[in-house]
Amino acid sequence: MPTVLIVSASPVDQDRLRLGAEEREIRQALQRSKNREQWRIETNPAATVNDLRRALLDHRPAIVHFAGHGDETGLCFETEGGDSHAPDIQPIARLFHIFRNDLKCVFLNACYSESQADAIRAEIDYVIGMRAPIGDDSARTFSVSFYDAVFAGTDFRTAFDLGCTTLDLNSFPDKDVPVFLTSPHLERTTLTYTAHVPEVERVLLAYLNTPFSDRWSHTTTGEPLLPTLRQHYGERMLEPVSRVRVRSMDRIEGESWRVAVDIRASRRTAASVFYFDIHERTVLLEWEASVGLWSVPPKSYLSLGSNEEVVARVTAELSPDYYGRFRENQTSWISLRLVSNDGDSLHGYVRRHAPLAEEMLPILSDGREHRLTLGLKNRTGDPSDSVVSSLLSRSWIYRPNEESTENSEGSTF
Secondary structure (H helix, E strand, O other), X not given: OOEXXXXXXXXXXXOOOOHHHHHHHHHHHHHXXXXXXXXXXXXXXXXXXXXXXXXXXXXXXXXXXXXXOEEOOEEOEEOOOOOEEOOOHHHHHHXXXXXXXXXXXXXXXXXXXXHHHHHHOOOOOEEEEEOOOOOHHHHHHHHHHHHHHHXXXXXXXXXXHHHHHHHHHOOOOOOXXXXXXXXXXXXXXEEEOOOHHHHHHHHHHHHHOOOHHHXXXXXXXXXXXXXXXXXXXXXXXXXXXXXXXXXXXXXXEOOEEEEEEEEEEOOEEEEEEEEEEEEOOEEEEOHHHHHOOOOOOHHHHHHHOOOOXXXXXXXXXXOOOOOXXXXXXXXXXXXXXXEOXXXXXXEEEEEOOOHHHHHXXXXXXXXXXXXXXXXXXXXXXXXXXXXXXXXXXXXXXOOOOOOOOOOOOOOOO
């Protein structure tokens, strides 16, 4: 039988919290549920870190619910004397890792717990935290609504959505404070409550079920996009989509958003990323960014090469590989691995110590992949090797009529 372990702490040197009321209302949520015989609740009040370790051993919970204080430095457990103790989060994450076969969700109902949740998600599939301070009543209302849904048999993501919606329905001001995170092996997700989610799902479902040549009506470009749509899609057949679900929404800048979604079509689910322009209640697709459009098709670029600058939306990362004449000039050039949205891969090179390199290295120095819009030029005769001539955008949102970075390498070998 799965167990919810409620771990609570309200040290004597902190403001007192009504943690007993939260525990009581979670128990009442279980008693209201038709599935009341399928779950068990265990409690660990005034918890020290050693109490947490012992409780994990004794109960092997499916959910750990921490209720108490938190700040940017950590979660506040108690000492044996009842004072605050905020241990480093990494040992706690490693402790949870030991019990990962049973433990599926960690719920940190404490202020400023997002950074702790982010550390824990490396070990546990689902984690809920708080981005900012949250009122006592809001925290309790959110958690009770979450467990109403869990005990009714919903998944954790749906339970999170219902908890946030309950705050919104009851006009709580901190409805966007809870944050839902998943582990990297579940396709790393970070999601907060926003009124945009239902509208984005509605617009994207309509877009995906609209014939290709008519999709311009859902885009920021509008009808002038029609010739490009016809060229891009050709005679491809439409595959009906039955469901779209937003996994995460990240604001890039201004009104531009990057949205990760799961798409259900033909009894299979695929993950994808789309870009949107959201202004109040108007949601439009940034089509060029969403399909990763190049000014010259990637396959044409790779087959023929280009002496003119090509606008290329790529996933870029630093690479140890040097080829051709670049191998002999490693002290002068930085090597990049560039991948188009179609999966075509090529090598890009940036001259060391040039202004463009100084602009790109802070972005790429973390060793991760980054979606960038670059200007590429071929100067070697080998179309798989390209010189990066400009950084046009730090995302795939790029509008050629707007001012962009102009950092040409301006030299040959």
